[in-house]
Amino acid sequence: MASLESVLGLVDDFVDCAGIDERTGLCLTLVVEELFTNLVRHNRGGGDAVEVELTRDGDQVRLGLVDFDVDPFDPSTVAAVPVDAGIRDRTPGGLGLHLVRSMVDRFEVHYDRPSRRMRVEASRALGRR
Amino acid sequence: MFDIQRHADGTVSLHGRFDASQVERAGEVFDQVTGSAVVDFGELRYISSAGLGLLFAAQRRLVDRGHSLTLVNLSPHLHEVFHIAGFDHVFRIG
Numbered sequence: 116m117a118s119l120e121s122v123l124g125l126v127d128d129f130v131d132c133a134g135i136d137e138r139t140g141l142c143l144t145l146v147v148e149e150l151f152t153n154l155v156r157h158n159r160g161g162g163d164a165v166e167v168e169l170t171r172d173g174d175q176v177r178l179g180l181v182d183f184d185v186d187p188f189d190p191s192t193v194a195a196v197p198v199d200a201g202i203r204d205r206t207p208g209g210l211g212l213h214l215v216r217s218m219v220d221r222f223e224v225h226y227d228r229p230s231r232r233m234r235v236e237a238s239r240a241l242g243r244r
Numbered sequence: 245m246f247d248i249q250r251h252a253d254g255t256v257s258l259h260g261r262f263d264a265s266q267v268e269r270a271g272e273v274f275d276q277v278t279g280s281a282v283v284d285f286g287e288l289r290y291i292s293s294a295g296l297g298l299l300f301a302a303q304r305r306l307v308d309r310g311h312s313l314t315l316v317n318l319s320p321h322l323h324e325v326f327h328i329a330g331f332d333h334v335f336r337i338g
Contacts, residue, residue, distance in 0.1 A: 152264050211292070
């Protein structure tokens with residue numbers, strides 16, 4: 116997964132340049148990896164390009180990932196993860212999206228039907244506990 | 245940078261960043277674990293759902309045979325990730 120390495124390298128550079136604290140940086144890396152690998156996994160027939168944007172606005176870190184020529188994705192259709200269940204009563208499925216939702220303050224998916232363009236947005240406050 | 249080592253006493257140690265691109269490599273090591281073992285996270289900074297899924301599969305296979313993995317030396321960040329995932333109900337975390 117060579118492109119994942121490139122994307123995570125981009126996150127590393129952003130964390131360094133934007134003065135992001137270590138904990139927020141690790142959470143940001145996790146969120147970007149989960150969203151990026153999800154887009155790649157579910158991008159059937161779409162192009163190879165995924166656009167990644169990272170910005171710091173005061174104490175907020177915002178990220179946006181854009182995928183092109185894809186089918187719509189509704190995150191509300193993903194089953195909740197039974198986090199209180201023991202190992203025999205669960206599978207690891209859905210964990211990526213569950214981690215993302217837990218680690219950001221805002222998570223939105225926008226889909227433009229005419230262009231078949233999907234934009235995933237998230238933000239997290241620096242220093243969040 | 246990621247590294248995984250299996251030591252003579254059976255302990256598996258993880259180092260660096262365990263992202264989705266490292267699952268195949270880590271899987272080759274965990275496939276060799278056939279009994280209860282300690283997994284040392286002392287040098288691991290990061291894990292994503294891909295790595296968690298691999299650990300889950302290894303734990304499931306071992307539990308079905310009466311064994312288990314014990315995870316030690318997790319950083320506060322990794323403790324948080326395992327707690328969010330509910331994996332504190334799946335693994336013994338020391």
